[in-house]
Structure formats: C-alpha cells, structure tokens
Amino acid sequence: xxxxxxxxxxxxxxxxxxxxxxxxxxxxxxxxxxxxxxxxxxxxxxxxxxxxxxxxxxxxxxxxxxxxxxxxxxxxxxxxxxxxxxxxxxxxxxxxxxxxxxxxxxxxxxxxxxxxxxxxxxxxxxxxxxxxxxxxxxxxxxxxxxxxxxxxxxxxxxxxxxxxxxxxxxxxxxxxxxxxxxxxx
Amino acid sequence: xxxxxxxxxxxxxxxxxxxxxxxxxxxxxxxxxxxxxxxxxxxxxxxxxxxxxxxxxxxxxxxxxxxxxxxxxxxxxxxxxxxxxxxxxxxxxxxxxxxxxxxxxxxxxxxxxxxxxxxxxxxxxxxxxxxxxxxxxxxxxxxxx
Numbered sequence: 001x002x003x004x005x006x007x008x009x010x011x012x013x014x015x016x017x018x019x020x021x022x023x024x025x026x027x028x029x030x031x032x033x034x035x036x037x038x039x040x041x042x043x044x045x046x047x048x049x050x051x052x053x054x055x056x057x058x059x060x061x062x063x064x065x066x067x068x069x070x071x072x073x074x075x076x077x078x079x080x081x082x083x084x085x086x087x088x089x090x091x092x093x094x095x096x097x098x099x100x101x102x103x104x105x106x107x108x109x110x111x112x113x114x115x116x117x118x119x120x121x122x123x124x125x126x127x128x129x130x131x132x133x134x135x136x137x138x139x140x141x142x143x144x145x146x147x148x149x150x151x152x153x154x155x156x157x158x159x160x161x162x163x164x165x166x167x168x169x170x171x172x173x174x175x176x177x178x179x180x181x182x183x184x185x
Numbered sequence: 186x187x188x189x190x191x192x193x194x195x196x197x198x199x200x201x202x203x204x205x206x207x208x209x210x211x212x213x214x215x216x217x218x219x220x221x222x223x224x225x226x227x228x229x230x231x232x233x234x235x236x237x238x239x240x241x242x243x244x245x246x247x248x249x250x251x252x253x254x255x256x257x258x259x260x261x262x263x264x265x266x267x268x269x270x271x272x273x274x275x276x277x278x279x280x281x282x283x284x285x286x287x288x289x290x291x292x293x294x295x296x297x298x299x300x301x302x303x304x305x306x307x308x309x310x311x312x313x314x315x316x317x318x319x320x321x322x323x324x325x326x327x328x329x330x
Binding site for chain 1: 194195196197199227230231233234235237238241243245247248267
C-alpha cells in the first residue's frame with residue numbers, strides 16, 4: 001500500500017485531530033460502561049443530566065471539554081489524563097496512538113503511581129529478563145547454573161523470596177536478600 | 186465487470202491490517218465509497234476514527250463487528266455509526282490478500298445500508314457473492330499484495 005507515505009486524516013486540521021482524541025475518550029467510556037456494567041440512564045443519574053444529554057455526547061463527542069472529561073470519568077469511578085507524546089512521526093503519517101495502548105502499557109507496568117514505583121518496576125523487569133551482577137557475584141537467568149554460588153539458582157528466585165505472593169513484586173536492590181534452596185543445604 | 190479496490194485515503198495501514206473500498210462503475214449496489222465521499226465532515230471523521238480503531242487491533246461491537254459465529258457469514262464485516270438518529274452501516278468483507286503473509290488481514294468495504302431492526306442478511310449474501318468473484322479477489326491482491 002502506498003498510503004504509508006500520505007498524511008493521516010487527523011493531520012488535515014486541529015478539529016480532525018481533536019475529533020479523534022474525543023473518539024478515543026468516548027470509546028474508553030463506553031468500554032467502562034460495558035464492563036461495570038452501567039446503563040446510560042444510570043450514568044445520566046450520576047451526572048445529574050438527562051439520558052438524552054448522555055446519548056448526545058456519546059454519539060457526538062467532538063465538542064468534548066476537559067470539564068466534561070473529568071465529570072464522565074469520575075461518574076464512572078475512573079480517572080483521565082492528557083498525555084502528550086513523541087512517537088517519532090512528526091509529519092503524522094501514521095495517526096495518533098490509541099489511548100487504550102497507553103492504558104494497557106501502564107497496567108502492564110504494574111500501575112505505577114509515581115516515579116519511584118516506575119523505577120522499581122523497571123528494575124524488576126531488567127532483572128527478570130537478563131543476566132545481572134551484584135558486586136562481583138554473577139547471576140544467570142532463570143534456570144541457569146552458577147558454579148560459584150550453586151544455591152543461587154537464579155536472581156528471580158532471590159527477587160521473589162521475600163514475598164508471599166507468586167506474582168512479581170516491585171523491589172529495590174537494598175531490599176534484596178537470598179536464601180539457600182532446601183536441596184542445596 | 187471491472188472491479189477495483191482502492192485504499193481509504195488518510196488512514197494508511199500497518200503490517201497487520203489494511204482497509205479499502207470496492208468499486209465498480211457498473212454495479213450501483215457497490216456504493217460504500219460513494220456514500221463515504223458524500224458524508225459530512227463530522228460523520229466522515231466518525232467513520233475514519235472507527236477505521237483507525239479497527240486497524241489498531243481494538244475491539245468494539247458498537248463501532249464494528251463481524252459474524253464469526255455464523256459460518257456462512259464469517260467473512261462479512263460491518264462498520265456502524267449513527268447519523269441524525271439513523272443507524273448507518275458500511276458492509277464489507279475480510280480477506281487475506283497476501284500470499285506470503287497470510288496473517289495480514291484486509292477489510293474491503295462494499296455497500297452502504299441503513300439498518301432498521303435486524304440485520305438484513307440478503308445484504309450479507311450479496312457481500313458473499315461479490316467477495317468470491319475472481320476479479321474482486323484479484324483487485325484486492327493488486328492493492329494489498
């Protein structure tokens with residue numbers, strides 16, 4: 001397809017780009033309404049507006065304001081953010097990234113609430129995906145052998161040893177400790 | 186009859202999906218592009234947003250869907266929008282036009298319809314007849330292949 005060299009339709013003017021942003025927001029609102037589930041009538045009740053007003057906004061979101069975004073999000077018990085990003089496409093040949101992609105990435109990153117939580121997540125991800133060293137002690141990836149410290153089967157074993165949960169947990173280097181595995185005693 | 190498959194301008198495509206209109210001057214029922222071109226700017230953006238959404242791999246039965254549970258119609262697809270209280274539809278079909286990349290999926294839009302209560306399956310029957318025509322299959326391969 002040669003269309004990859006043409007500009008995306010949202011590049012026509014700012015109204016077009018804003019329309020697409022509004023569509024993205026409404027798509028998220030409708031998905032949330034479906035998952036709760038909550039009807040348009042109930043949403044209208046929570047917002048103290050008529051059902052017709054809700055229906056009109058869901059079908060004609062082009063005049064969405066920040067205040068409306070805030071009202072609808074809070075009425076559904078969720079929050080909204082304005083995200084500016086550089087996707088390496090200054091000519092806008094590929095169009096905007098769908099909001100759901102950002103949400104999914106944030107959820108997959110463990111829903112970090114601040115920079116420290118994000119750093120902890122990054123640390124966790126780096127040690128679970130590659131070979132690392134603490135001081136002069138090398139650790140291999142999960143399942144690898146380490147002749148110098150055979151009881152350390154992997155860094156992942158160590159990383160989760162302080163947790164009662166089977167799910168990965170955020171941690172920092174200062175909280176890491178390791179235990180001998182029963183078969184190595 | 187001479188069929189051509191032409192891309193939807195401004196939405197591009199990606200390594201996974203593409204979208205286009207089927208055209209045939211001699212077949213009046215194939216009117217998806219004509220209807221789309223004549224939409225008001227606001228309605229056109231509504232549809233383009235839906236195309237973007239589908240191209241991006243998102244799911245939403247409110248904006249588009251196929252009939253994966255109906256064997257006879259599982260290649261059919263529809264994009265939906267509301268306009269002045271009416272439920273408007275663009276019907277088309279899904280296909281895999283790349284011989285060396287069978288995972289690539291294209292949606293070829295064929296006709297416009299205004300839905301009333303239930304889906305008119307005669308329209309999907311028409312889509313099924315058109316999508317298997319060798320000239321249509323060839324036209325899709327020419328664009329996406």
